[in-house]
Amino acid sequence: MVTNFRKLGRPTGHRMAMLRTMVSQLIKHERIETTVAKAKEVRRLADRMVQLGKEGTELAKKRASSFVRGDDIVYKLFTEFAYRYNRNRVGGYTRLLRTRIRQGDAAEMAYIEFIDHANELKQAKPAAPQPPERPPLDPWTKSRLSQKWATPK
Numbered sequence: 372m373v374t375n376f377r378k379l380g381r382p383t384g385h386r387m388a389m390l391r392t393m394v395s396q397l398i399k400h401e402r403i404e405t406t407v408a409k410a411k412e413v414r415r416l417a418d419r420m421v422q423l424g425k426e427g428t429e430l431a432k433k434r435a436s437s438f439v440r441g442d443d444i445v446y447k448l449f450t451e452f453a454y455r456y457n458r459n460r461v462g463g464y465t466r467l468l469r470t471r472i473r474q475g476d477a478a479e480m481a482y483i484e485f486i487d488h489a490n491e492l493k494q495a496k497p498a499a500p501q502p503p504e505r506p507p508l509d510p511w512t513k514s515r516l517s518q519k520w521a522t523p524k
Contacts, residue, residue, distance in 0.1 A: 376415075389409075390416055398444050398447060399441075404482050406481070410482075417464065417485075418464050420438065421456060423435045424456075463486070467481050467482075468481060470482055
């Protein structure tokens with residue numbers, strides 16, 4: 372059986388409580404340092420919370436407030452983050468930067484931070500321009516074989 376998430380060596384209740392707290396602290400401070408495995412899990416959940424903030428509906432507020440800890444964090448999600456990521460970004464609101472190997476247990480550490488905030492460690496790349504639209508091809512001109520059998524125009 373393949374699972375869609377990392378278990379992080381913890382029972383479900385402990386793992387979810389830890390991830391809820393880490394997502395709440397990430398939203399509050401906009402950058403935290405943790406292990407790479409935890410950061411990858413926090414990234415998934417934090418991106419979902421920002422997506423709820425962008426929706427801005429009452430149902431989205433209820434779903435976000437049932438996950439994150441604190442009304443101030445829900446307020447920040449639905450005001451500051453919704454405005455910051457409103458139109459210019461579809462996903463990928465967080466960045467993972469590997470930092471060091473922790474002494475003691477040799478765990479690989481990483482910063483996880485939100486993109487486009489004031490004191491970010493690495494600047495975001497500008498959005499790639501969209502390629503120009505091409506006119507659709509005639510179905511008969513798509514392949515050489517079909518040109519062989521096409522009727523002359």
